[in-house]
Amino acid sequence: MSQADNVTDLNHILHEVLRETRIVQTEALRSRDKMISARQEVQDAENRIHELEAKLRHLSELVREDQLTGSLNRRGLDEVYAREAARADRRGSTLCVALLDLDNFKRLNDTMGHLVGDEALVHLVRVVKDTLRSMDVIARFGGEEFLILLPETGLEDATQTLIRVQRALTRHFFMHQNERVLITFSAGVALRAPNEDQASVVSRADQALYQAKKAGKNRVIAG
Numbered sequence: 001m002s003q004a005d006n007v008t009d010l011n012h013i014l015h016e017v018l019r020e021t022r023i024v025q026t027e028a029l030r031s032r033d034k035m036i037s038a039r040q041e042v043q044d045a046e047n048r049i050h051e052l053e054a055k056l057r058h059l060s061e062l063v064r065e066d067q068l069t070g071s072l073n074r075r076g077l078d079e080v081y082a083r084e085a086a087r088a089d090r091r092g093s094t095l096c097v098a099l100l101d102l103d104n105f106k107r108l109n110d111t112m113g114h115l116v117g118d119e120a121l122v123h124l125v126r127v128v129k130d131t132l133r134s135m136d137v138i139a140r141f142g143g144e145e146f147l148i149l150l151p152e153t154g155l156e157d158a159t160q161t162l163i164r165v166q167r168a169l170t171r172h173f174f175m176h177q178n179e180r181v182l183i184t185f186s187a188g189v190a191l192r193a194p195n196e197d198q199a200s201v202v203s204r205a206d207q208a209l210y211q212a213k214k215a216g217k218n219r220v221i222a223g
Contacts, residue, residue, distance in 0.1 A: 063075065063076075064076030064079065066139075066140040068118055068121065068122065068140075069121050069122050069124075069125040069140055070122075070125060071125045071129075071138045071139050071140045071146065072137060072138070072139035072140070073139065073140060074139070074140075074141070074142075076139060077137075077139035077141070077147060077149075078198070080137050080139070080149060081149060081198045082198075084137075084149055084151050085192065085196075085197075085198070087151070088151065088152075088192065088194075089194060089195060092194075093151070093152050094151075094152060094153055094154050094191060094192070095149065095150070095151050095152075095153070095191075095192040096149075096150040096153045096154070096155060096157075096158035096189055096190065096191050096192065097147065097148070097149060097150070097189070097190050097192060097201045097202060097205045098147070098148040098150065098158060098161075098162050098187050098188070098189045098190075098205060098220075099141065099145065099146075099147050099148075099187065099188050099202060099205040099206050099208075099209045100145070100146050100147075100148065100162065100185045100186065100187035100188075100209070101144055101145045101146075101185060101186055101187075101209060101213070102120065102121070102124060102144040102183060102184075102185050103183070103184045103185055103186055103213075103217040103218055104184075104217070105117060105120075105143075105144040108120060108181075108183070112176060112181075116176055116181075117144075119174070119176070120174055120181070120183050121140075121144060123172075123174045123183070124146070124169070124183065124185070125138060125140075125146070127165065127168050127169055127172050128146070128148070128165055130168070130172075131161075131164055131165045131168045132148070132150075132161070132165075135151055135152070136148060136149065136150050136151070136161075137149040147202065147205075148162075154191065155189060155190075155191040155222050156222075158189045158191070158222075159189050159220055159222045162187045162189060162220040163220050165185075166184065166185065166187075166218065166220065169183060169184065169185070170182070184217065184218040185218070186209060186212035186213050186217050186218060186219055186220070187208075187209060187212060187219075187220045187221070188204075188205045188206060188207065188208025188209030188210070188211065188212055188220075188221055188222075188223050189205060189208060189220060189221070189222045189223065190202075190204040190205040190208060190222070190223045191222075204223045205223060207223055208221045208222060208223030209221070211223075
């Protein structure tokens, strides 16, 4: 500007400066808009990732759960047993296994239908979950059989826990068409020995369950 000879040259220079300034401002605005857009894209991507992670966790839970009752399935049971057994061995603590079987379940299905039988299983699991501690776990072992893991629990306490569940079933009736339907179960309880595998301790609980059925049902027997 100091080299301008006249007003015309000065105006020309000012015009160029203003034009360049507008260009710089325009580019700055474009850069800002691009940055904002990029940030939004990153945020959207992060949100999508969180949604996918949540769906994966949900699907993972479904793979481990029995879809009818919401209890663990055999796969979920195997995972939890391995974890609790390792913890018990590491800490030298107790771990009990209870195997329970709904009494006269075939007769229930035959007289009221399989849908009612399914509802009875759901009701049973709900009562069990409401009665047990948060650390205890119930899994569907097959048909109308369920297995309960009771960490840090001795044999006598585990037996009393199953008896409490039986009493809870008598207080919380299973309803069908506005009528009370009494459902009971028999159970066998076994205390896991150090380093004992799942098949072995479940087999002992199953033998105790057989004795409970043989003794007249609606009983809990420690093996």
